[in-house]
Amino acid sequence: MNPALPATRRRFLELAMRMDALRFGAFTLKSGRSSPYFFNAGQFNTGASLLALAECYADALAENGVAFDMLFGPAYKGIPLSTSLACELARRGRDLDVAFNRKEAKTHGEGGTLMGASVAGKRVLIVDDVITAGTAIREAISHIETAGGTVAGVVIALDRQEILDPAQPISAVDSVRNSTGVPVVAVATLADLLAFAADDATLQLHHDALLAYRSSYGSN
Ligand code: OMP
Numbered sequence: 001m002n003p004a005l006p007a008t009r010r011r012f013l014e015l016a017m018r019m020d021a022l023r024f025g026a027f028t029l030k031s032g033r034s035s036p037y038f039f040n041a042g043q044f045n046t047g048a049s050l051l052a053l054a055e056c057y058a059d060a061l062a063e064n065g066v067a068f069d070m071l072f073g074p075a076y077k078g079i080p081l082s083t084s085l086a087c088e089l090a091r092r093g094r095d096l097d098v099a100f101n102r103k104e105a106k107t108h109g110e111g112g113t114l115m116g117a118s119v120a121g122k123r124v125l126i127v128d129d130v131i132t133a134g135t136a137i138r139e140a141i142s143h144i145e146t147a148g149g150t151v152a153g154v155v156i157a158l159d160r161q162e163i164l165d166p167a168q169p170i171s172a173v174d175s176v177r178n179s180t181g182v183p184v185v186a187v188a189t190l191a192d193l194l195a196f197a198a199d200d201a202t203l204q205l206h207h208d209a210l211l212a213y214r215s216s217y218g219s220n
Pocket residue numbers: 028029030031037038039040041129130131132133134135136137172
């Protein structure tokens with residue numbers, strides 16, 4: 001067992017493997033890149049696995065000391081993730097507001113793009129699944145700022161540690177950090193997945209493909 005892999009990261013990767021949320025093969029990403037692995041947070045599809053995932057997010061946040069007043073889950077996958085994190089934080093003694101966006105604005109009833117608690121005047125933590133190029137997170141930031149909130153941080157399960165542009169070898173996560181000035185906390189990264197795969201007999205098969213992908217698109 002790789003002693004360098006911290007407990008929360010290992011726990012998350014074991015959970016993701018158990019729920020089949022990490023798959024290996026050939027996948028086309030939103031960015032158009034062909035990746036030898038894919039993280040599908042939709043596989044956390046039971047109460048127990050969502051709770052275990054929320055514990056990983058809560059531990060990663062506690063380890064990183066981010067200050068925030070409420071949670072925001074970008075549609076769609078961020079909605080169950082932020083909701084289960086809100087439940088876990090309440091269980092730990094912090095009962096916080098939570099809000100989400102709709103992909104399509106509602107024109108009847110209460111209307112609008114956001115639902116849940118108001119973000120106006122609040123320090124908002126975005127809870128999402130994965131960052132590749134950072135497009136989804138930038139959209140979430142814009143929803144919150146348009147509604148009068150301040151983004152206080154971002155927490156994701158997996159940082160794929162990819163560069164946007166070979167001419168600027170900076171990861172998408174670092175680019176979000178630099179352009180917004182807010183902390184981005186990842187439960188685990190591609191580097192953690194590589195350390196985990198090096199130890200695991202069933203994953204060693206994919207280790208070389210992960211390394212090759214990192215040498216093409218990785219930030220380190
Ligand atoms: P960016 O917007 O490029 O940061 O990509 C994040 C989004 O890509 C996620 O919200 C997913 O819709 C999708 N995605 C995954 O879910 N898992 C992956 O491993 C990779 C991607 C992706 O397409 O890059």
